[in-house]
Amino acid sequence: MASISGVEPSRPSELARVEDRISFVYLEHAVIARDANALTATTEEGIMHIPSAGLLVLLLGPGTNVTHQAMTVLADSGAAIVWVGERGVRYYAGGRPLARSSRLLLKQASIVSNGRRRLALARRMYEMRFEGEDTRALTMQQLRGREGARIRNVYRDWSKRTAVEWDKRDYNPDDFAGGDPINQALSAANACLYGVVHAAVVAIGCSPGLGIVHTGHDLSFVYDIADLYKAEFSIPVAFEIVSSIEKGEIERENADLPQLVRREMRDRIRESRLIERIVRDVKGLLEKDELEGEVESGEDRHRLWDPKGDVEAGANYGGEARWLS
Template identity: 50%
Template sequence: MNKQAGAKKADIQELPRIEDRVSFIYIEHAKINRLDSAITVTDYHGTVRVPVAMIGVLLLGPGTDISHRAIELIGDAGSSILWVGERGVRFYAHGRSLARSTRLLERQAKLVSNPRSRLNVARRMYQMRFAEDVSRSSMQELRGKEGARVRRSYRLNAQKYNVEWDKRVFDPDDFLGGSPINQALSAGHVCLYGLVHSVICALGLSPGLGFVHTGHDLSFVYDVADLYKAEVTIPIAFEVVSESKEGDDIGRRTRLRVRDAFVDGKLMKRMVQDLQDLMEVEMDDRFQMDTVHLWDDKDKLVPNGFNYSEDDSNAHDGHYPEKSP
């Protein structure tokens, strides 16, 4: 009889509950391997073992190498793995969903396939942004209200930060051809798309089944990102431009500032709850993402709640493409 190499694959009942896991661990500039039922993380400081069954989502940033054996263990433990840019600000690929059930995906597909329920979800999305009741508004009316709201946000931030503003114009194939504020907005929005994409995939939802946007494999990513632009990336973009001097790398400065806004994990936790609200998930069936840690490359997990400076040892610019993903 053939002997099984390595640790035995865990049964479903043996795996920790989602709420008992460390939700997100971010690793960059390190080599990842497997030792028994743990992954080993090695960098120039040494090697640390991390019990993989306690990881919800493993975010692999720039400069990470991972072995086939480590991937095998992560898959068997039911953990999700995502390849991302620096501090998770750009989504590149994912290995599997954190969800072992398709119930949330089926719920999304059911809601988006029926015109009435699709409109209701779209209305809930817009309701998150407006102070007024939009439960009877048509899609045309909602788009008009949203357009006016975004234009007002641009105008108010331009006045607040004393930045010259005309209109939103950008060419995905010519990032540097845009004005400084349009460069900053494009860079900030790409970071937000990456974070949203990571959370959507971690929950087992489809990034392509959008309720407002349609016809693109990232339609739902754009839907969800629009919920947070006016309060996150738009103000950051205007602030960065107001502080910049001629010759500054606007894209890099914006990415770093957006990264610092994401690092405490509060926006990720909010996205998880908002997505489940939109899908009308019952409370007993919800994912709880309460604990967020970062790998700090010094033999430990770093607690959330801190904004790390630009010269921190984790602050490496990933030189991400400026196009929307």
């Protein structure tokens, strides 16, 4: 029988760990192709090579075209691909995740489908944001109320620190340019954060749609995890960049606000090792007592479910039972 053409898929051990990857690369008005195991981005300025094996997420802006071969190398490397529109409208797609085990996914699903366990995890997630507070007895309504008050205070605090005028979070996904500069900056910063969190969540084998606090959206869990870091990353970056423009530290005429925000987010994500932190936090939340082990580089574990315990796949169990005629 003739062999199937194409490159053999990589084994997990051959791929870079999530924590060691470049956070994201943003491209626009370019043709994305493949050269060996690297990506090429061809623009008016020439050809740029991007090491696909070390990339966590590729953000594709307006005017980008991607070849089939480029998508195959991205899929094999476990990188996520996120299409980002000028108006903030996003469509995402990803290759096979780095994880070859469904252990975290099964844990996530079991928590989401159990009301008591889901509430307990929601409390722990909020507790990560409420420093020094005990959330063990709070209802979801109380947790939402405290979070709403906390995030309002964060916005007000950064408004005072930077002297950037702040009213409220007000944006229209269909009219990015219609928002004021601070809301545009927040949308751009959050888009970067969502992209990185989404790529990390998928890479370790979790479902982006099985949210704990958020629900009903295919990115619910991404929003859950991203909310843990907004007050530390996207909100400060947005206010500081807008402040620098308003103070004349950055020339207003030449200021590309979304680009400035993306670059600052990329630098802070790298310097703080946020990707490593996301992986650690997600594992810690889902498996509080099982922080050991590298799930994303684990071996394939293809088994068959049985009420008495999983059994090996790839075996013929035809003689296991006597069928009634």
